[in-house]
Amino acid sequence: MRVKCVICDKIESIEDETLMAKRLRNRPIHTYMCKDCNERIKERTNARIETGNFRLYRAAENEDNW
Known part of the structure:
Protein backbone atom coordinates (compact mmCIF):
# COMPACT_ATOMS: atom_id res chain seq x y z
CA MET A 1 0.00 0.00 0.00
CA ARG A 2 1.35 3.42 -0.87
CA VAL A 3 0.93 6.10 1.77
CA LYS A 4 1.79 9.77 1.97
CA CYS A 5 3.08 11.55 5.07
CA VAL A 6 0.75 14.36 6.13
CA ILE A 7 3.64 16.61 7.20
CA CYS A 8 6.42 16.25 4.61
CA ASP A 9 4.41 14.69 1.72
CA LYS A 10 6.93 11.85 1.36
CA ILE A 11 5.41 8.80 -0.33
CA GLU A 12 6.29 5.41 1.18
CA SER A 13 5.11 1.83 0.85
CA ILE A 14 3.80 -0.25 3.74
CA GLU A 15 2.68 -3.86 3.80
CA ASP A 16 -1.02 -4.39 3.04
CA GLU A 17 -1.48 -6.79 5.97
CA THR A 18 -0.15 -4.49 8.71
CA LEU A 19 -2.35 -2.95 11.38
CA MET A 20 -1.49 0.56 10.16
CA ALA A 21 -2.63 -0.28 6.62
CA LYS A 22 -5.92 -1.67 7.94
CA ARG A 23 -6.52 1.46 10.02
CA LEU A 24 -5.84 3.72 7.05
CA ARG A 25 -8.21 1.74 4.81
CA ASN A 26 -11.09 1.39 7.27
CA ARG A 27 -10.96 4.72 9.09
CA PRO A 28 -10.13 7.68 6.87
CA ILE A 29 -9.66 9.94 9.91
CA PHE A 54 4.13 22.05 28.84
CA ARG A 55 0.72 20.82 29.99
CA LEU A 56 -0.75 17.71 28.44
CA TYR A 57 -4.54 17.87 28.18
CA ARG A 58 -6.12 14.44 28.37
CA ALA A 59 -9.50 13.24 27.17
CA ALA A 60 -12.73 14.03 29.05
CA GLU A 61 -12.54 10.74 30.96
CA ASN A 62 -9.90 12.22 33.28
CA GLU A 63 -12.10 15.17 34.26
CA ASP A 64 -14.08 12.88 36.56
CA ASN A 65 -10.96 12.39 38.71
CA TRP A 66 -10.66 16.11 39.56
Whole structure:
Protein backbone atom coordinates (compact mmCIF):
# COMPACT_ATOMS: atom_id res chain seq x y z
CA MET A 1 0.00 0.00 0.00
CA ARG A 2 1.35 3.42 -0.87
CA VAL A 3 0.93 6.10 1.77
CA LYS A 4 1.79 9.77 1.97
CA CYS A 5 3.08 11.55 5.07
CA VAL A 6 0.75 14.36 6.13
CA ILE A 7 3.64 16.61 7.20
CA CYS A 8 6.42 16.25 4.61
CA ASP A 9 4.41 14.69 1.72
CA LYS A 10 6.93 11.85 1.36
CA ILE A 11 5.41 8.80 -0.33
CA GLU A 12 6.29 5.41 1.18
CA SER A 13 5.11 1.83 0.85
CA ILE A 14 3.80 -0.25 3.74
CA GLU A 15 2.68 -3.86 3.80
CA ASP A 16 -1.02 -4.39 3.04
CA GLU A 17 -1.48 -6.79 5.97
CA THR A 18 -0.15 -4.49 8.71
CA LEU A 19 -2.35 -2.95 11.38
CA MET A 20 -1.49 0.56 10.16
CA ALA A 21 -2.63 -0.28 6.62
CA LYS A 22 -5.92 -1.67 7.94
CA ARG A 23 -6.52 1.46 10.02
CA LEU A 24 -5.84 3.72 7.05
CA ARG A 25 -8.21 1.74 4.81
CA ASN A 26 -11.09 1.39 7.27
CA ARG A 27 -10.96 4.72 9.09
CA PRO A 28 -10.13 7.68 6.87
CA ILE A 29 -9.66 9.94 9.91
CA HIS A 30 -6.38 8.17 10.69
CA THR A 31 -3.40 9.76 9.00
CA TYR A 32 0.08 8.51 8.24
CA MET A 33 3.33 10.08 9.41
CA CYS A 34 6.71 8.83 8.22
CA LYS A 35 9.27 7.69 10.80
CA ASP A 36 11.39 10.83 10.38
CA CYS A 37 8.48 13.18 11.13
CA ASN A 38 7.25 10.99 13.97
CA GLU A 39 10.71 11.01 15.62
CA ARG A 40 11.08 14.78 15.13
CA ILE A 41 7.72 15.46 16.80
CA LYS A 42 8.54 13.03 19.60
CA GLU A 43 11.90 14.71 20.31
CA ARG A 44 10.47 18.23 20.28
CA THR A 45 7.54 17.24 22.50
CA ASN A 46 9.88 15.62 25.03
CA ALA A 47 12.05 18.75 24.99
CA ARG A 48 8.98 20.92 25.71
CA ILE A 49 7.91 18.59 28.53
CA GLU A 50 11.35 18.91 30.14
CA THR A 51 11.07 22.72 30.26
CA GLY A 52 8.12 22.43 32.66
CA ASN A 53 5.96 24.83 30.64
CA PHE A 54 4.13 22.05 28.84
CA ARG A 55 0.72 20.82 29.99
CA LEU A 56 -0.75 17.71 28.44
CA TYR A 57 -4.54 17.87 28.18
CA ARG A 58 -6.12 14.44 28.37
CA ALA A 59 -9.50 13.24 27.17
CA ALA A 60 -12.73 14.03 29.05
CA GLU A 61 -12.54 10.74 30.96
CA ASN A 62 -9.90 12.22 33.28
CA GLU A 63 -12.10 15.17 34.26
CA ASP A 64 -14.08 12.88 36.56
CA ASN A 65 -10.96 12.39 38.71
CA TRP A 66 -10.66 16.11 39.56
